[in-house]
Amino acid sequence: xxxxxxxxxxxxxxxxxxxxxxxxxxxxxxxxxxxxxxxxxxxxxxxxxxxxxxxxxxxxxxxxxxxxxxxxxxxxxxxxxxxxxxxxxxxxxxxxxxxxxxxxxxxxxxxxxxxxxxxxxxxxxxxxxxxxxxxxxxxxxxxxxxxxxxxxxxxxxxxxxxxxxxxxxxxxxxxxxxxxxxxxxxxxxxxxxxxxxxxxxxxxxxxxxxxxxxxxxxxxxxxxxxxxxxxxxxxxxxxxxxxxxxxxxxxxxxxxxxxxxxxxxxxxxxxxxxxxxxxxxxxxxxxxxxxxxxxxxxxxxxxxxxxxxxxxxxxxxxxxxxxxxxxxxxxxxxxxxxxxxxxxxxxxx
Amino acid sequence: xxxxxxxxxxxxxxxxxxxxxxxxxxxxxxxxxxxxxxxxxxxxxxxxxxxxxxxxxxxxxxxxxxxxxxxxxxxxxxxxxxxxxxxxxxxxxxxxxxxxxxxxxxxxxxxxxxxxxxxxxxxxxxxxxxxxxxxxxxxxxxxxxxxxxxxxxxxxxxxxxxxxxxxxxxxxxxxxxxxxxxxxxxxxxxxxxxxxxxxxxxxxxxxx
Amino acid sequence: xxxxxxxxxxxxxxxxxxxxxxxxxxxxxxxxxxxxxxxxxxxxxxxxxxxxxxxxxxxxxxxxxxxxxxxxxxxxxxxxxxxxxxxxxxxxxxxxxxxx
Numbered sequence: 001x002x003x004x005x006x007x008x009x010x011x012x013x014x015x016x017x018x019x020x021x022x023x024x025x026x027x028x029x030x031x032x033x034x035x036x037x038x039x040x041x042x043x044x045x046x047x048x049x050x051x052x053x054x055x056x057x058x059x060x061x062x063x064x065x066x067x068x069x070x071x072x073x074x075x076x077x078x079x080x081x082x083x084x085x086x087x088x089x090x091x092x093x094x095x096x097x098x099x100x101x102x103x104x105x106x107x108x109x110x111x112x113x114x115x116x117x118x119x120x121x122x123x124x125x126x127x128x129x130x131x132x133x134x135x136x137x138x139x140x141x142x143x144x145x146x147x148x149x150x151x152x153x154x155x156x157x158x159x160x161x162x163x164x165x166x167x168x169x170x171x172x173x174x175x176x177x178x179x180x181x182x183x184x185x186x187x188x189x190x191x192x193x194x195x196x197x198x199x200x201x202x203x204x205x206x207x208x209x210x211x212x213x214x215x216x217x218x219x220x221x222x223x224x225x226x227x228x229x230x231x232x233x234x235x236x237x238x239x240x241x242x243x244x245x246x247x248x249x250x251x252x253x254x255x256x257x258x259x260x261x262x263x264x265x266x267x268x269x270x271x272x273x274x275x276x277x278x279x280x281x282x283x284x285x286x287x288x289x290x291x292x293x294x295x296x297x298x299x300x301x302x303x304x305x306x307x308x309x310x311x312x313x314x315x316x317x318x319x320x321x322x323x324x325x326x327x328x329x330x331x332x333x334x335x336x337x338x339x340x341x342x343x344x345x346x347x348x349x
Numbered sequence: 350x351x352x353x354x355x356x357x358x359x360x361x362x363x364x365x366x367x368x369x370x371x372x373x374x375x376x377x378x379x380x381x382x383x384x385x386x387x388x389x390x391x392x393x394x395x396x397x398x399x400x401x402x403x404x405x406x407x408x409x410x411x412x413x414x415x416x417x418x419x420x421x422x423x424x425x426x427x428x429x430x431x432x433x434x435x436x437x438x439x440x441x442x443x444x445x446x447x448x449x450x451x452x453x454x455x456x457x458x459x460x461x462x463x464x465x466x467x468x469x470x471x472x473x474x475x476x477x478x479x480x481x482x483x484x485x486x487x488x489x490x491x492x493x494x495x496x497x498x499x500x501x502x503x504x505x506x507x508x509x510x511x512x513x514x515x516x517x518x519x520x521x522x523x524x525x526x527x528x529x530x531x532x533x534x535x536x537x538x539x540x541x542x543x544x545x546x547x548x549x550x551x552x553x554x555x556x557x
Numbered sequence: 558x559x560x561x562x563x564x565x566x567x568x569x570x571x572x573x574x575x576x577x578x579x580x581x582x583x584x585x586x587x588x589x590x591x592x593x594x595x596x597x598x599x600x601x602x603x604x605x606x607x608x609x610x611x612x613x614x615x616x617x618x619x620x621x622x623x624x625x626x627x628x629x630x631x632x633x634x635x636x637x638x639x640x641x642x643x644x645x646x647x648x649x650x651x652x653x654x655x656x657x
Contacts, residue, residue, distance in 0.1 A: 365574070398564070413591075
């Protein structure tokens with residue numbers, strides 16, 4: 001980045017980048033709504049019942065009904081709650097969730113059917129330390145939870161918040177180590193470069209995904225990602241049965257909606273980053289390169305379905321089992337994975 | 350007008366205001382949050398100075414880990430609020446010493462600005478240096494593990510020592526007394542008249 | 558164009574604010590925060606000079622300073638917790654047991 005001459009002129013390219021920003025934001029909001037529906041429908045089918053089917057065809061307009069309900073609920077606030085922090089916490093969660101997706105590429109360049117003179121990459125910002133930016137913004141998301149628990153001035157919320165943030169910080173280590181193993185293989189921190197290093201296939205049959213070079217790394221990354229987003233089976237801090245919904249007990253209406261949305265968007269971000277790191281991003285057979293975003297969408301959808309499937313199938317870890325697993329099993333595994341990867345890269349060149 | 354000057358002033362103003370509020374706030378939680386805001390502004394300044402890796406490292410380590418530690422400690426200790434410039438327990442000598450410290454700090458800042466103003470070279474404009482690109486992470490890594498390998502290993506041992514020290518100092522085994530085994534409960538005495546139920550062998554109601 | 562002077566002045570101001578925080582505040586945790594402020598001001602100076610001299614050593618040193626600051630904050634906060642358990646106060650004037 002040339003820091004001396006950052007004069008921005010409004011060209012069609014800049015407008016297209018701003019439009020990309022708006023588009024990604026809009027799609028993330030939609031993805032949260034779709035995830036609400038998918039979760040309820042898949043949960044229902046796993047539990048052998050129907051799920052939402054009254055609102056719209058096959059219940060597809062159910063998220064709309066949910067959003068309308070949440071908007072009209074009364075906004076409650078406990079009297080002794082710290083009002084600045086109480087209002088700030090969901091904002092921090094939501095902002096961190098959206099910002100983390102801003103460096104994730106989801107396709108090759110597009111010229112919008114020839115309207116632009118320069119093709120714009122399908123990404124909000126192409127930073128060459130993209131992987132670290134995702135990691136950094138994810139670690140800022142912890143503050144939303146901690147402040148929510150503290151400012152509610154209620155012991156259930158505080159306990160849930162402290163446990164949740166301790167869990168997130170513990171699993172960030174394994175998350176980072178699994179990321180580091182992929183970095184050793186790819187040799188670059190830019191997500192676009194990592195995806196492009198996975199193009200092509202061996203013997204025209206097996207794609208060159210890092211999933212096949214690093215199955216353990218993928219397992220560690222997904223496990224740590226599930227723990228980071230506080231989803232089952234690691235969702236003890238917000239378990240309904242144990243802690244009266246944990247850190248967002250005292251929230252209602254739009255603030256609750258923001259936490260809810262932040263959790264789903266974090267899931268989408270973890271799935272998208274996992275797709276870029278391990279599943280080859282937008283590369284896939286049968287489709288030309290500029291339609292790669294379809295493959296990206298399919299892969300991310302598969303990972304999200306996997307998330308929902310895990311939630312409604314596996315029992316929940318108890319908190320101390322969760323922390324033991326994170327520190328005593330997952331972290332040593334990720335270190336061993338990193339060492340093996342580095343040794344492999346050194347040996348095989 | 351070059352936008353990097355605007356960005357410098359914006360980030361600089363945020364950093365200075367946030368830092369001033371850190372030391373002026375009485376609520377420690379607000380202090381920690383304002384310091385996080387200050388760190389973000391500094392990370393922006395690092396990006397302006399062509400150091401994106403250090404900027405992201407600052408956010409990950411400083412704003413994302415160290416400040417969480419501070420926040421946890423403040424919440425655990427339920428840190429009592431304290432007036433910014435007064436305290437219960439300040440004596441005459443400590444007030445005088447603190448005022449002297451304040452004067453000296455301001456004198457140092459003013460002297461520094463004055464000395465920098467007197468240097469002849471106009472503004473010390475940054476050279477174009479390396480075509481305006483920043484050191485890539487790979488090159489930084491090569492230098493870090495090459496020239497500074499010893500310091501790197503030493504810091505890893507330092508972190509290990511800090512971890513052991515923190516657990517030892519803040520762990521509960523040093524401050525809380527061990528709870529002795531409780532006295533055995535006094536069982537109820539045998540009934541003088543054996544009741545009819547005591548002769549029927551007990552049977553769980555859940556058995557078929 | 559923001560030159561080196563601008564960054565050095567900003568860094569000096571931040572350092573002075575941190576120093577004032579250590580002198581004026583009577584809450585141990587806020588004093589530790591002010592120490593972190595001073596360390597950050599020094600980091601800014603290192604990076605600015607590194608950019609000015611075209612040397613990567615500035616960034617490397619900042620890397621080490623951040624690491625050392627992390628270790629120091631951890632141990633400092635552990636000491637604060639131990640002291641709080643002993644005296645139930647966060648005011649440094651309350652720790653007078655060894656005073657002559």
